[in-house]
Amino acid sequence: MVQCILAQFNTSFAALADATRRGVLDQLARGDASITELASTFDMTLTGMKKHVGVLELAGLVITEKIGRVRTCRLGPCRLEEEMAWIARYRQVWDARFDALDGVIDELKRQEKARGRKKRK
């Protein structure tokens, strides 16, 4: 399960590790764009831009749709920051609770041990 989360985040982080790809996301946040438009904005070849968009698509950060001969890109459903903030908040609550629960359980273990010693006596 942990591996699964890590894999998910790794894909997203790898996607965001590149300055051009972050730029593409920034651009798409302002409006949808075709691969051709993106390539020209970032002064790249079509092939190069296709690769970047492919990585973003794999991470769920971008969705592409081909209409006629034009492939249009828009932001995908995976809004990483929101998602991570949401999970972090959720985790804080449970983490704090479970740390406190550790304390209660330790106490129970001590009591049980003490009772065990009494019985043997």
Next chain:
Amino acid sequence: MVARKESEAHRTTVEKKSDREVVVTRTFDAPARLVFEAWSKPELFKKWWVPRSMGMTLRSCEMDVRTGGTYRLEFGEDPANPMAFFGKYIEVVPGKRIVWTNEESGDAGSVTTVTLEERDGKTFLVLSERYPTKEALDEAGTGAQDALHETFGQLDELLTELSAR
């Protein structure tokens, strides 16, 4: 190094399984019956459900942890104006499983399932919260379990303090 590995294995993980379900896992260094005991006796439950770091006061805690039983937790300093959380235990298997409803938000309420699995004297806990809609889950995130949200600032401070140690 070994100690570090161990603490990592005990760490709380949170994963969104779908638009409507979140799963939390954690390992406890104790047999399942003790984890269950801490979860099912009000006097023990009170000690950890709202850790001091959250800055909330659990004013009252009534729980009848058996299938069909109910619970009611009241928070806040003002008895006339309590913030209440309540619901019903829809399935309880001692030492193994507790399932309850969260009814304070009406139709948007989630169902929480806790399962305990004992391995070599340790307990692997899986807690799943299922919401009726994606919106209800998103809301639970932004409201962060309603009451607790307000105190995240304090929690943040405490966590910063702890990590600075």
